Amino acid sequence: MIKATDIDRYNRLKKTSTIHYNMEVNQVLSEIIDDFPDKLAGMEYFYNKFRPLEEGKSLYPKDKKLIASMCIHVPIEIIHALDATAVRICSGAYSADAAGSDFLPAKICPMVKSTLGSIYLDMLPGNANPDLVINPTTCDQKKKIGEMEDEIGKEFYVLEVPPSKDSEEARQYWHRSVKKMVKKLEKVTGNRLTRRKLKNSIKMVSMAQAEFRRFMRLRKNAPVIYGKDALLITNAYFFDDIYNWTKNLTILNDELEERIKQEVNVVGTRAPRILLTGSPSIFPNMRTPILVEKLGGIVVYEEFCSSSRMLSDTVAVDEWFLYDMVPAVADRYLKPSTCPNFTPNDDRIRKILLAMKDYKVDGVVYQTFTGCQLYDMESRKIGQELEKAGYPVLNVELDYNPKDSGQLTTRLEAFMESIKDNKRKR
Amino acid sequence: MQKFKIKKYIDNSNVSRFRFWIQLLSFFLFVYGGYFFIEIGSRLPIFSCPYVEGSPGGCYLIGVQHELHSTWSTIFSPRGISILKSLGIFLIFFIFLNKAWCGFVCPLGTLQDWITRLRKALGFSFVRYDEMSFKRLKSIKYILLFLLILIPLAIKNSFFGLPLLPEGMHTPFCQICPARIILPLFTGDTSQIFVDFTDPATIIMSSLGLMVAAIFLVGSFVKKRFFCFFCPMSALQYFFSKIGILRLVKDGDKCTRCGNCSRVCDIGITEIADDVLSKNIVKDDCMMCFKCVEACPEEGALKVKVVNFDIFSATEEGFFKRYGETDDPEHLEKHGLLNSNKKKDD
Numbered sequence: 077m078i079k080a081t082d083i084d085r086y087n088r089l090k091k092t093s094t095i096h097y098n099m100e101v102n103q104v105l106s107e108i109i110d111d112f113p114d115k116l117a118g119m120e121y122f123y124n125k126f127r128p129l130e131e132g133k134s135l136y137p138k139d140k141k142l143i144a145s146m147c148i149h150v151p152i153e154i155i156h157a158l159d160a161t162a163v164r165i166c167s168g169a170y171s172a173d174a175a176g177s178d179f180l181p182a183k184i185c186p187m188v189k190s191t192l193g194s195i196y197l198d199m200l201p202g203n204a205n206p207d208l209v210i211n212p213t214t215c216d217q218k219k220k221i222g223e224m225e226d227e228i229g230k231e232f233y234v235l236e237v238p239p240s241k242d243s244e245e246a247r248q249y250w251h252r253s254v255k256k257m258v259k260k261l262e263k264v265t266g267n268r269l270t271r272r273k274l275k276n277s278i279k280m281v282s283m284a285q286a287e288f289r290r291f292m293r294l295r296k297n298a299p300v301i302y303g304k305d306a307l308l309i310t311n312a313y314f315f316d317d318i319y320n321w322t323k324n325l326t327i328l329n330d331e332l333e334e335r336i337k338q339e340v341n342v343v344g345t346r347a348p349r350i351l352l353t354g355s356p357s358i359f360p361n362m363r364t365p366i367l368v369e370k371l372g373g374i375v376v377y378e379e380f381c382s383s384s385r386m387l388s389d390t391v392a393v394d395e396w397f398l399y400d401m402v403p404a405v406a407d408r409y410l411k412p413s414t415c416p417n418f419t420p421n422d423d424r425i426r427k428i429l430l431a432m433k434d435y436k437v438d439g440v441v442y443q444t445f446t447g448c449q450l451y452d453m454e455s456r457k458i459g460q461e462l463e464k465a466g467y468p469v470l471n472v473e474l475d476y477n478p479k480d481s482g483q484l485t486t487r488l489e490a491f492m493e494s495i496k497d498n499k500r501k502r
Numbered sequence: 503m504q505k506f507k508i509k510k511y512i513d514n515s516n517v518s519r520f521r522f523w524i525q526l527l528s529f530f531l532f533v534y535g536g537y538f539f540i541e542i543g544s545r546l547p548i549f550s551c552p553y554v555e556g557s558p559g560g561c562y563l564i565g566v567q568h569e570l571h572s573t574w575s576t577i578f579s580p581r582g583i584s585i586l587k588s589l590g591i592f593l594i595f596f597i598f599l600n601k602a603w604c605g606f607v608c609p610l611g612t613l614q615d616w617i618t619r620l621r622k623a624l625g626f627s628f629v630r631y632d633e634m635s636f637k638r639l640k641s642i643k644y645i646l647l648f649l650l651i652l653i654p655l656a657i658k659n660s661f662f663g664l665p666l667l668p669e670g671m672h673t674p675f676c677q678i679c680p681a682r683i684i685l686p687l688f689t690g691d692t693s694q695i696f697v698d699f700t701d702p703a704t705i706i707m708s709s710l711g712l713m714v715a716a717i718f719l720v721g722s723f724v725k726k727r728f729f730c731f732f733c734p735m736s737a738l739q740y741f742f743s744k745i746g747i748l749r750l751v752k753d754g755d756k757c758t759r760c761g762n763c764s765r766v767c768d769i770g771i772t773e774i775a776d777d778v779l780s781k782n783i784v785k786d787d788c789m790m791c792f793k794c795v796e797a798c799p800e801e802g803a804l805k806v807k808v809v810n811f812d813i814f815s816a817t818e819e820g821f822f823k824r825y826g827e828t829d830d831p832e833h834l835e836k837h838g839l840l841n842s843n844k845k846k847d848d
Contacts, residue, residue: 242776244632244633244772248632272830272832275828275830276828276830276832276833279826279827279828279830279833280833280836280837282822282825282826283822283826283837285822285826286818286822286826289799289818293818319836319837322837323837388758389758389760390760390762390799390821390822390825390826391762391825392762392763392765392766392797392799392821392825393825394765394766394793394797395622395628397622397625397627399627399628400627400628403765404765407760407761407762407765408760411759411760411761411775412758412759412760412761423758423759426755426757426778427758429755430755430756
C-alpha cells in the first residue's frame, strides 16, 4: 500500500486528477452531444451513463462483489453467473495518464498508463471499487501491470491467455485457464457456479449480442447513426447492467429502424464511410471518431476490442451442462478473437475485408497509440492487404493528450477530401 | 415473398428436432419395415441389416462382400457386370441424400444418438479425441473398407502365391459389425449373440464381433457417434460424396472461425471451422446432421444446398432462436419479458 509520507501527495494527486477527469468527461460529452446537430432520442440513456457521478455514489449493487477486467478476454458470463458484477476498466482518460506514468517507462501505451492510473486513483467508471481485478495475459504492457498490485493496492488475478489461438494446445491451455479462473472467482464471491445460473448468464449476454448484431445490421446501409454514438453504446457495455443495456439498445434500434423507413440520415449519403480499427477508442478518448465525423465523414464500422470484437461473437453450447458450457464460453473468447496479441492473426484481415464489403466502406483509418507495438506492427500487413483490395488506408498515431490534435486534423482532413474526390469521380 | 417466408421459417427452425423424428421414423422403417411387406432393395448406403428379421432391405457392404467372394475369372466374366450394377444401384440411392444417410437414416447411427441422449439424461460428460488421436484413428475406416474388399477376394484367389484364406472369414465385416448383433435385439432376436464354433476362423471372427458390439455400446455412451468414426460405409460414401445432390457448402469469407460449428459437431471435425478456403465442406467423417449450420451465427457462411438451391442457411436470427432463447422465468423476469407476449420481430 501507500507509504504514510506519500498519503498527502496521493490525496493531492487524486483530487486534482478527479477534477481533471470530470472536466475531461464533460468536455468530451459536450463535444459528442452538442457539436452534432442530429440527436437520437434513444441515445440519451447512453449519454447519461457517462456523466460523472458524485463522490461516494456508486453505479453498482452494493450486495454484490465487483470483478473488474482489463481486457475483453475475460469471460463475463462466468462473473455474472457467480452473482458478481463485471466491469471492464480499460481507461481512455488522459487525466489518469499522468498518475500511471509514475509507475511505468516512458514508451508505454497511454491506455495502459491511464488504466493503471485510474485503478490507482480510484477513478473507475461508475466509481467502481473492484474486489478483484482480472488481468489477462494479452499484451505485454498490460500484463506486467499486475506485478505492481502491492503498490496499487488492489488484488490482481492473472488469467493466462495463450499467445496463439489456432492450435488445439492453445485451446486446451485456455480451457484450463478459464476453469482455474472459475475456482478463483468462486472463492472471491463465495458462490458456486451452477448450471442454471451459467445458462441464464449465457442467454443474457446472448440477447445483448443479438441486439448488438441487429444494431450493426442497421448500420450497413443508410448512415442513420454516428460512429461516435455507436462507440459510446459499446463503451457503456463495459460497466452497464446488461439487461438494461440490451433494453435500451432495443429502443434505439427501433428508432433507427423507423429512421431508415423515413429515410432520415445523420449525414448525406455521399459522406465518406469510414472503418476504424487499431488501438481501441475508449471513452473519453474519442478523438479520432469525433474528428472523422466533424470533417464530414461517418464511421460505419469499428474493428475495436471496445466495440465489435467484444460483442459479435457468440456462444454455442451443445449440452447445457457445466462440462460443456464452461468450454463453450471460453471458446468464444479465444477462437474468433482478432486481438493482435495472437499470432498468426489472419482472421483480423478477413474480418476487416468482409466489413469493407458489407458496410460499403470507402476508407480505413488505422489508429495506433504511441507505444502500442502490436497494433503498430499489424498495421503494415493490414494496410498492404487493404491496398491490394483497392481501399485507401490512413495510419494515425496518437496518444491521450488532446492538445496535439492539430496534425491529426490535417491528415484526416486530407484523407477525407481524397475520398470525397474519388466518390465524386465515380 | 411467400417463398422468402418459407425460407426464413426453415432457417429459423430447429433441424435437430426434425432430424430426431426422421431418425425415429427411419429406425422403424429399417428395423420393422419388413413386417409390413416393405421392400427397399439390398444395396442401401446404410446399415439396414439383413440379419434383422424385419429389415426391408440390405446394406450394400454385405452385397459387395458377397460379390467379391469370387474368383478373378468370375469377376472378369460377364457375370462381373452385376458388381458394377449393384454399385450403380448403391450410388443412385446415395447421391440423393449424400452423407445425410448417416445423419438422418442409418439405424445404427440413430441408436448411437439415443445412447447419447441417455448419457445426457444422466448428466455425464462426453469424451473427445485430442487432435493427434483423431488424425491417427480416422484412417481405421479406410483400413476396414480395404479389408472387407480384400478378404473375400483372398478367400477365393491366391495373392502372390499365398494360401487361400479360410471360408469361415466370408463377409468379414458383417461378422464384426455391431449392427448384426445389436439391431436384431430390437425385434427380440438374440440369436446373433453367439460364438460360432464351426472352425477356428469363425470362432475368432464371431468372438471379435461380440467384442466390437460391447465396445460399441460403451464407446457410444462416452463418445458421440463413436462407431461412425470407424465405419467403412462412411469411408466408401466419401469417395462419391462430391457427386451428391445434397451438399454442405461454406463461404470462407464470411467465417469468423469462432468454432461454434466444430464444437457442436458430434464427430468433432475441426476443418468445418478452420478451413476457410474449401467450398464443399463435407469431410470424410461428416454425417451431414447440419448441427454446424444451426450453430453458425454468420449470415450465409454455411449452407445446405440441393444442387445449387439453398434449402437451409446459417442466419443470425436462426442462431439466436436456437441458442439465445430461453424460457427460464428467472431470466425472462430480468429481461422484462415475463408475462408479456411481445416479441420484437413479430
